[in-house]
Amino acid sequence: MNPSDTAQPNLYRQRGKVRFSHCDPAGMVFFPRYLSQLNDLVEDWFDEALGIRYADFIAKRGHGLPTVKLDCEFLSPGVFGGEIEWRLSVLRIGGSSITLQVEGVEDGAPRFRVRSVLVATAVHQGGSVALPDDLRAALLRFRGPECAQ
Numbered sequence: 001m002n003p004s005d006t007a008q009p010n011l012y013r014q015r016g017k018v019r020f021s022h023c024d025p026a027g028m029v030f031f032p033r034y035l036s037q038l039n040d041l042v043e044d045w046f047d048e049a050l051g052i053r054y055a056d057f058i059a060k061r062g063h064g065l066p067t068v069k070l071d072c073e074f075l076s077p078g079v080f081g082g083e084i085e086w087r088l089s090v091l092r093i094g095g096s097s098i099t100l101q102v103e104g105v106e107d108g109a110p111r112f113r114v115r116s117v118l119v120a121t122a123v124h125q126g127g128s129v130a131l132p133d134d135l136r137a138a139l140l141r142f143r144g145p146e147c148a149q
Contacts, residue, residue, distance in 0.1 A: 010141070011088065012048075012087075012088040012142060013085055013086065014086045014088075015084070015086070018081060018082040019080070021033075022080075028077040029077060031072075034078075035070070038102060039067075041086050041088060041102065042065075042100075042118070052134060052135060058123065062123045063122065063123065064120070064123045065119070065120060066118065066119060066121060067116055068119050069115075069117040070114060070115070071116075073112060073113045074112050075110045075111060075112060075113065076110065082107075083106060084104045084105065085104070086104055087102065087103045088101070091115065093131070093136065095131070096119055096128040096130055097117055097118065097119045097131075098139060099115060100117075101115055
């Protein structure tokens, strides 16, 4: 991880091994496993880079941040024993939603690209709510060059 990368300060980066449990019998990443890892990445991004403990955001503050839209491109297979760099940036900050772009790269080769829309909710009330001010402020550091607000 390198959330303060000077070349691209808007990226949150995290490296992860391709484990046996991620793979199909051919030794390639079973693509739905990337989606589970994407959720782990978002939790780590909150904890490590946004300065908002994700567990507290949900359990104590009563907010949810469910994924409402995913657009995935699987560009080349990840293989057992490899290491993928996950690169997360913010494409859009809306009133109650965040659009993220996440790319997975291994040895310079793109493995996947995901656009994900997350919507802020009140856990016990349902429906969307405005993004909390502290979250909105923290998101600004990760806006990509094409970010819309």
